[in-house]
Amino acid sequence: MRGKTKRTPQTDAPGERALIQRIRGRGSRKSFAGLVLGIGDDCALLAPKPGEEIAVTTDLSIAGRHFRLDWHPPEVVGYRTLARGLSDLAAMGARPLAAFLSLGLPPALTKAKGRKSSWLDLFFEGFLELAQAHKTPLAGGDLSQSPVAVADIVLVGAVPRGRALLRSGARAGDLIYVTGMLGGAAAGLARLSALAASAKRRSGHGRSVPPSIQRKMAPKRMADALAAHFYPQPRLAQGGWLQSKGLATSAIDLSDGLSTDLAHLCEESGVAAEIDAASLPIAQGATLEQALHGGEDYELLFTAPAEARMPSRVAGVPVTPIGRITRKLRGRPITTIRTERGAEPLVPRGWEHFV
Numbered sequence: 001m002r003g004k005t006k007r008t009p010q011t012d013a014p015g016e017r018a019l020i021q022r023i024r025g026r027g028s029r030k031s032f033a034g035l036v037l038g039i040g041d042d043c044a045l046l047a048p049k050p051g052e053e054i055a056v057t058t059d060l061s062i063a064g065r066h067f068r069l070d071w072h073p074p075e076v077v078g079y080r081t082l083a084r085g086l087s088d089l090a091a092m093g094a095r096p097l098a099a100f101l102s103l104g105l106p107p108a109l110t111k112a113k114g115r116k117s118s119w120l121d122l123f124f125e126g127f128l129e130l131a132q133a134h135k136t137p138l139a140g141g142d143l144s145q146s147p148v149a150v151a152d153i154v155l156v157g158a159v160p161r162g163r164a165l166l167r168s169g170a171r172a173g174d175l176i177y178v179t180g181m182l183g184g185a186a187a188g189l190a191r192l193s194a195l196a197a198s199a200k201r202r203s204g205h206g207r208s209v210p211p212s213i214q215r216k217m218a219p220k221r222m223a224d225a226l227a228a229h230f231y232p233q234p235r236l237a238q239g240g241w242l243q244s245k246g247l248a249t250s251a252i253d254l255s256d257g258l259s260t261d262l263a264h265l266c267e268e269s270g271v272a273a274e275i276d277a278a279s280l281p282i283a284q285g286a287t288l289e290q291a292l293h294g295g296e297d298y299e300l301l302f303t304a305p306a307e308a309r310m311p312s313r314v315a316g317v318p319v320t321p322i323g324r325i326t327r328k329l330r331g332r333p334i335t336t337i338r339t340e341r342g343a344e345p346l347v348p349r350g351w352e353h354f355v
């Protein structure tokens with residue numbers, strides 16, 4: 001898949017060549033604004049519009065840490081790998097120009113089993129589905145054998161010069177907003193973990209693979225409970241809208257959890273923040289704890305002046321005011337939460353991955 005035609009011998013299997021051809025076909029059949037040259041040469045060529053800056057983000061996903069081969073179907077791993085990168089572009093108000101993907105995989109994951117697709121094939125199903133939804137071409141990458149499955153994604157985007165949404169622009173008096181609902185991804189992960197535990201008990205010999213959640217997870221209720229964790233929606237339309245309207249003073253995407261990401265935003269802006277527990281949009285089936293500290297919702301957290309006229313929905317997604325930015329005072333916590341018990345420190349304890 002790399003831009004160069006040279007390939008390492010170990011990945012030069014006919015099946016993989018065919019796969020690369022298929023990816024090329026899917027990626028280049030349509031022309032993408034901003035991509036001059038994709039897979040096939042030594043480099044990809046990108047062309048931002050005049051007056052734009054380039055936004056670049058990179059994210060590493062490692063089996064056993066960011067996903068589990070025995071819990072997450074391959075399509076989900078592919079989808080989430082790209083979603084993480086796109087969400088960072090959304091947080092800057094950037095539009096995607098191209099994605100670059102490097103994969104290190106154990107050989108078993110690249111081989112088709114009889115007439116069944118390989119893990120790698122299914123990974124690309126999920127990846128390319130999201131890429132097409134957001135008009136993001138896969139413009140290059142690399143593929144190598146590795147003892148552990150790793151996926152490294154690079155996203156390149158463009159944003160009008162000097163207009164990117166930054167973490168550093170929040171000011172005392174601004175209101176704090178979030179898009180969508182919070183805690184759904186953490187609730188889904190808890191459900192997945194419970195399913196894996198019960199499958200392990202049933203199989204009785206320590207096998208942690210719950211085949212019921214691999215692909216044909218079927219009962220729709222179950223699929224809904226896992227959807228926020230399996231298929232988070234990068235808020236590119238909402239980030240782009242905020243950027244173009246110049247309404248937001250700062251923004252960050254919720255990858256680690258509200259408590260942790262809000263602390264990052266406050267740190268970069270040199271301010272403090274107060275959240276109202278009662279106003280948090282908590283996802284169905286999620287708890288307050290999951291909404292505050294569960295990661296991977298990939299919603300946008302942003303601030304805007306109190307007098308800004310913020311709509312209650314942007315591009316079909318609810319936007320909810322959840323608190324306010326205050327001055328940083330010595331001896332006071334950076335982030336606090338107001339409940340019926342009064343104000344308490346909001347201790348950042350975002351998601352720690354699978355460790």
Ligand SMILES: [Mg+2]
Binds near residue numbers: 091252255
């Ligand atoms: Mg981010």
